[in-house]
Amino acid sequence: GENVEQHPSTLSVQEGDSAVIKCTYSDSASNYFPWYKQELGKGPQLIIDIRSNVGEKKDQRIAVTLNKTAKHFSLHITETQPEDSAVYFCAASAGGTSYGKLTFGQGTILTVHP
């Protein structure tokens, strides 16, 4: 089955700096890659996603890049703000007979210092 590795496990930045979180996946059939933000005591919130026919996608301060050959994708947050502090999860899905079930990485605790 699919295996998703996520790095780093913790990331500490100053307000205004950029943050980058990287993930690798194992199943070449995976074609959908969402990123979720989870705050304490809450469910994961979708922040951006990318499909395999696209190499990069941006939404204001957030961007995701995908390299299907190398089987890795990354989340980029620019101009970080204290409210960006949370746990971020990457995930991968192969669609088709996997019914869209998501395989998640282990999470990255992002702390943005004012």
Added chain:
Amino acid sequence: DTGVSQDPRHKITKRGQNVTFRCDPISEHNRLYWYRQTLGQGPEFLTYFQNEAQLEKSRLLSDRFSAERPKGSFSTLEIQRTEQGDSAMYLCASSISTDTQYFGPGTRLTVL
């Protein structure tokens, strides 16, 4: 608020008791997923419904676990004879024939 609701938000039970959780997906979402999340880990897939049909179950879902979605709307997840290892956050997500899944706030289960 994604529109997916879960009840209860917190449940404390004693080992050996049965518990049941409910998930109400976003209206008209035909796909419904259950995941389990332990402290410091990402969510892990448990089971999937398309309308009322349960199409896939993870090997994590032992025979003490059962899930239903009787009319293709809300879903229930029951755990019988709870064990301390069942303590976790149980998350429900829904989608509408696409990959994009929206998660509820979760039910935090503590087994004493």
